[in-house]
Amino acid sequence: MKIALLGYGKMGKMIEQTAISRNHEIIAKIDNEFTAGDIKNADVAIDFSIPSAAFNNITTCFKNGIPVISGTTGWLDKYDEAIACCKKNNGAFIYASNFSLGVNIFFQLNAYLAQMMSGLKEYQIGMEEIHHTQKLDAPSGTAITLAEGIIKNTSKTGWKLDHAGEHEIPIVAKRIENVPGTHSIRYSSKVDDIEITHTAHNREGFALGAVIAAEWIIGKTGIFDMKDVLNLR
Numbered sequence: 613m614k615i616a617l618l619g620y621g622k623m624g625k626m627i628e629q630t631a632i633s634r635n636h637e638i639i640a641k642i643d644n645e646f647t648a649g650d651i652k653n654a655d656v657a658i659d660f661s662i663p664s665a666a667f668n669n670i671t672t673c674f675k676n677g678i679p680v681i682s683g684t685t686g687w688l689d690k691y692d693e694a695i696a697c698c699k700k701n702n703g704a705f706i707y708a709s710n711f712s713l714g715v716n717i718f719f720q721l722n723a724y725l726a727q728m729m730s731g732l733k734e735y736q737i738g739m740e741e742i743h744h745t746q747k748l749d750a751p752s753g754t755a756i757t758l759a760e761g762i763i764k765n766t767s768k769t770g771w772k773l774d775h776a777g778e779h780e781i782p783i784v785a786k787r788i789e790n791v792p793g794t795h796s797i798r799y800s801s802k803v804d805d806i807e808i809t810h811t812a813h814n815r816e817g818f819a820l821g822a823v824i825a826a827e828w829i830i831g832k833t834g835i836f837d838m839k840d841v842l843n844l845r
């Protein structure tokens with residue numbers, strides 16, 4: 613598989629290593645603006661760039677017939693527009709706030725726990741995410757996906773950083789040097805707490821999931837997610 617890397621920072625470099633170890637070829641390492649000519653020979657593009665560049669990167673690929681795996685977070689105000697562009701161009705797309713296989717299992721666990729806790733008014737919910745200090749967005753994309761999983765399964769109607777209203781999920785975002793990504797959801801009552809945590813030890817899991825998604829999407833048309841890739845439905 614010939615891969616164009618859109619974003620050659622911490623994740624782009626990790627994905628390069630993983631892709632080469634799985635016998636793929638990196639045909640473009642893009643770390644700034646690019647033209648269609650730079651990526652024309654790619655079978656797939658993997659975008660781990662920055663929030664302000666993601667939409668343009670992704671839609672340029674659709675317009676040039678290249679399937680996209682998108683891991684960049686913090687750009688989802690334009691997600692619907694990107695989907696419309698993908699459909700118009702008969703393209704193929706997977707966005708995941710977190711490509712790690714463990715986190716995708718954790719998403720399922722979170723939804724199941726929320727369903728069980730939904731009737732128990734004694735428990736107050738809270739979420740915490742911890743990432744490295746270079747992270748541009750807060751809360752993390754993963755925390756937003758986790759909050760959406762809770763909203764779908766409880767009477768909570770939204771989320772807010774720090775001071776949430778009664779019907780919202782409070783998210784605390786901490787930035788600590790060199791932390792790859794830790795997410796916890798806690799249900800606290802007067803008598804006990806229930807807490808689930810996913811801790812990434814490094815970035816290898818994110819990269820492996822993104823390369824597996826890229827292998828999976830080749831030859832397909834449509835909009836998919838990691839549940840499709842990992843057969844979690």
Ligand SMILES: NC(=O)c1ccc[n+]([C@@H]2O[C@H](COP(=O)([O-])OP(=O)(O)OC[C@H]3O[C@@H](n4cnc5c(N)ncnc54)[C@H](O)[C@@H]3O)[C@@H](O)[C@H]2O)c1
Pocket residue numbers: 618619620621622623624642643644645646660661662663665669682683684685686708709710711712746818
């Ligand atoms: N979905 C996941 O599993 C997952 C995992 C880790 C990180 N992320 C997200 O991926 C993104 C990148 O993370 P990172 O840690 O590699 O960040 P990073 O800052 O190390 O790398 C981003 C790179 O994008 C480059 N860039 C800037 N403008 C660009 C453009 N127009 N086109 C292409 N590249 C451009 C920057 O020069 C930089 O090298 C972030 O949004 C982060 O939240 C997602």
Ligand SMILES: O=C(O)C1=N[C@H](C(=O)O)CCC1
Pocket residue numbers: 685709710743747748751752753754755792793
């Ligand atoms: O390092 C980052 O930045 C990460 N971003 C994703 C998010 O926002 O959830 C995934 C975890 C690492």
